[in-house]
Amino acid sequence: MTQAPHPPPPTGSAPPGHGDLAALAARHGLTVSGARPPLAAYVRLLWARRHFIAAFSTAKLTAQYSQARLGQVWQVMTPLLNAAVYYLIFGVLLGTRRGVPDYVPFLVTGVFVWTFTQSSILAGTRAISGNLGLVRALHFPRAALPISFCLQQLQQLLFSMCALVVILLAFGVPVAFSWALALPALALQFTFNAGVSMVMARMGARTPDIAQLMPFVLRTWMYVSGVMWSIDNLAGKHTGWPSWVLPVLQANPAAVYIDLMRFALIDSFGADRLPQHVWALAAGWALLAGAGGFVYFWKAEETYGRG
Numbered sequence: 001m002t003q004a005p006h007p008p009p010p011t012g013s014a015p016p017g018h019g020d021l022a023a024l025a026a027r028h029g030l031t032v033s034g035a036r037p038p039l040a041a042y043v044r045l046l047w048a049r050r051h052f053i054a055a056f057s058t059a060k061l062t063a064q065y066s067q068a069r070l071g072q073v074w075q076v077m078t079p080l081l082n083a084a085v086y087y088l089i090f091g092v093l094l095g096t097r098r099g100v101p102d103y104v105p106f107l108v109t110g111v112f113v114w115t116f117t118q119s120s121i122l123a124g125t126r127a128i129s130g131n132l133g134l135v136r137a138l139h140f141p142r143a144a145l146p147i148s149f150c151l152q153q154l155q156q157l158l159f160s161m162c163a164l165v166v167i168l169l170a171f172g173v174p175v176a177f178s179w180a181l182a183l184p185a186l187a188l189q190f191t192f193n194a195g196v197s198m199v200m201a202r203m204g205a206r207t208p209d210i211a212q213l214m215p216f217v218l219r220t221w222m223y224v225s226g227v228m229w230s231i232d233n234l235a236g237k238h239t240g241w242p243s244w245v246l247p248v249l250q251a252n253p254a255a256v257y258i259d260l261m262r263f264a265l266i267d268s269f270g271a272d273r274l275p276q277h278v279w280a281l282a283a284g285w286a287l288l289a290g291a292g293g294f295v296y297f298w299k300a301e302e303t304y305g306r307g
Helices: 016-028 039-048 049-062 071-095 103-125 129-137 144-170 178-207 210-223 243-252 253-265 278-298
Strands: none
Touching: 039 049, 049 144, 049 178, 071 103, 071 144, 103 144, 103 178, 103 210, 103 253, 129 144, 144 178, 178 210, 178 253, 178 278, 243 253, 253 278
16 A cells, blocks of 8 residues: 655745744754843953954054054154144143143153043944954954954053153153052053943944044044143133033043043142042043943944944
8 A cells, every 4th residue: 555645735835933933943052143142141252352352452553553664663653743743832832831840741641641542442433344354254252353452552552651751751750659550540541441442333333434523523522631731720720610610621531541640650740630539530430431331332242244
């Protein structure tokens, strides 16, 4: 006896629904490609890629000036030349050096510290949009990119600090135990920079034109952050200003980290020139930007490189 063949499926039957496909994928251990992991798991994945982050940042730093004749010397020369231009325009022509002891160390410290923040944010804005080939080719936590760019700028700042120490000694600033305070100040600033860079990386991934706007935003931010002039001197020069102007300028995160570095390195920049609760301000900005920026970036993890 022959077995009757199975009847063909009806031609008008509906395709499997979403629930059926999800159950089929779960039964065979399949997961969504590029799905966003939970926050704790994402942190563990990022920590597991720490060696990649360090190697990537070092490679980027080495390649940055590989085509220039002076090579890595430009890591120090660029902020020094900026400081020289600012000294001529602001210190000499506009007279911002009056009333500021040790103005050259004051200016150079401000320029170096500000350049760290500025370069980190600019690099972070292009971290995803400028590395789409890497993002689409490899599976890794995307936060590794803006963090590695911030680490690259930190390494560049440490090179520049060697020149800063020479300038401080040349202008008679003595070595002091307070120089050790530069380490926690830099750690807090790095956390702040990384958080803002991750915010800008997500925004830049969706709207690449933001990268063209950021230089103008950062230039405005620099002018109100006391890089070339003393915020503290405003209290005596502009008594007619509203009372809230000076505290707002002093609480500006860029100004907070610049003032902390000046306080650590320059003996004439005393505690009386710092805003109240300056370390709490620095830690608060670092926590707000670092944690907030990380969560904000993580929420869009599965969208990077798509479309």
